[in-house]
Amino acid sequence: MKILVINAGSSSLKYQLFDMEGERVLAKGLCERIGIDGHLKHSPLLEGKKKFDEDISLPTHAEAIAAVIEKLTSAEYGVVSSMSEINAVGHRVVHGGEYFSSSVLITDEVMKAIETCVPLAPLHNPANITGINACKKVMGDKVPQVAVFDTAYHQTMPGKAFTYAIPKEYYEKDKIRRYGFHGTSHRYVATRAAAMLGKPISELKLISCHMGNGSSVCAIEGGKSVDTSMGFTPLVGLPMGTRCGDLDSGVLQYLMNKYGISIDEMINILNKKSGVLGVSGISSDFRDLDNAAAEGNKDAQLALDLFHYEVAKVVGSYAAAMNGVDAIIFTAGIGENSKETRAAICEYFGYLGCTVDREANTKRGEEIVISTKDSKVKLLVIPTNEELVIARDTKELV
Known part of the structure; x- marks a missing residue:
């Protein structure tokens, strides 16, 4: 076929x-x-x-x-x-x-x-x-x-994870809720992680970090998404290449009133001029930021530090939400290829009993365990393959 x-x-x-x-x-x-x-x-x-x-x-x-x-x-x-x-x-x-x-x-x-x-x-x-x-x-x-x-995988999230604390009629009438994205990617790498670990996915608690120009983290328990960092739109969650991630909505009102910015202009700023580009003033490309930071650019370093910190925070919250985690997965352009980003994020995971194997972490774009053998929580790099998931689903249905 x-x-x-x-x-x-x-x-x-x-x-x-x-x-x-x-x-x-x-x-x-x-x-x-x-x-x-x-x-x-x-x-x-x-x-x-x-x-x-x-x-x-x-x-x-x-x-x-x-x-x-x-x-x-x-x-x-x-x-x-x-x-x-x-x-x-x-x-x-x-x-x-x-x-x-x-x-x-x-x-x-x-x-x-x-x-x-x-x-x-x-x-x-x-x-x-x-x-x-x-x-x-x-x-x-x-x-x-x-x-x-993209959203289907996250339909298994419980109400406590997808519900926004706003008047309930906005959900009932307008379906305002957390939907989440990158579901095809998170589903693929979770399946591969189970194979790498040699365990049934039904027995695993996984946290998938899809990190590219758009980034999201997903908590996966028993093969099902139970929480994810993107929301009603792909704008929220982690700070991304040009997207702001989580932001106090009061900031929008303040800036719009002070500078006479329309809501469409404001959303454009948050979608296309924010994230690590906005913080660094240099680029949305993490390779450019790594180079600039190495040359002593403090804004580039701040943008990187902010991203690493926010990823680590979300991972920590999902480990708590699932009452444990067996493996943390890095995938997509940055997750698969940036050893610096992975190492910086994993610096926060000492409390989980896991350590990066520095030699393994030098590998790029291949399936590999980058944690040391004595780590309680495994750190995995898994290249995503959303197109293969689409092809497999299509074959199954026709």
């Missing part, structure tokens, strides 16, 4: 084609600047096939999907002989609200529910819907499509 995995953004479309026999990636790529001027990067992973990296006209997502199919099936760049070899399509959908606690086969009713969730994710869900409709237009109704939701 061959499955095409799609992650559609407002002006972009990432894709991977999987052969589920052996779970091999046959090709991957990215359509950029859709609706502007258009660019396609296509990388077949079969020997003898050329890469494609050129500007092409992509007026809409439908043309982008058509271009992807053309490259996947072409003699020069392709990895399959025709579109008929693609058995199903799996889509990343950011927000499923309370409608979906697992991945689902896309029907008209499912599409209506995804559209109902647009106000909860106005930047993401419309693009996901566009990607689904574009695939249907190009590939037809006979190719099954599956929606895999």
Whole structure:
């Protein structure tokens, strides 16, 4: 079975084609600047096939999907002989609200529910819907499509974890609550952690730290999410590349009144100009901050210290909430690749009885235990693979 995995953004479309026999990636790529001027990067992973990296006209997502199919099936760049070899399509959908606690086969009713969730994710869900409709237009109704939701994994959180302490009618009427994100990533690494530890996931208490430009921490007990740091939106929780994380809402009122800032402007500041970029005044890229801090830049060092401290605080609170933890997982761009970030965060975990193995911690981008053998709590680095989760869920449903 061959499955095409799609992650559609407002002006972009990432894709991977999987052969589920052996779970091999046959090709991957990215359509950029859709609706502007258009660019396609296509990388077949079969020997003898050329890469494609050129500007092409992509007026809409439908043309982008058509271009992807053309490259996947072409003699020069392709990895399959025709579109008929693609058995199903799996889509990343950011927000499923309370409608979906697992991945689902896309029907008209499912599409209506995804559209109902647009106000909860106005930047993401419309693009996901566009990607689904574009695939249907190009590939037809006979190719099954599956929606895999970022929020679904967190639907197992208990009321005490997802409820906000505001008048209850806002939850009852408007579904204002903690939803959480990065669920596909947290689910994948939790499953891999159980395999690495050689124990059933049902017996484990895990804390997953997904750390990239967007970051979140998830408490996982018995394989289920019981708490997570992102909330109603992906803006809160940890300070991130450009997002502020947790913030006293009174600050918004103060700044808006003093400077005459609209609510839309304020949210833009908190989403795109804050986080470690705002604190450092240098960059949202942690590699830039590491370099600047090494050269003595105090603002860069403060931004890093703040991030490490906040991650450690959330991990500590989840260890308390679960009354223990068996392993702490580091994943995503920063978690998988920054030995400095991992080491700095783990400095706070002495009370858990775990110590970093400095030699193991030098490894990047591979599954590895980075705690010493005598550590009571294991420290794991696990590269995430959200696309594989989407492909597996799609295979299971079709």
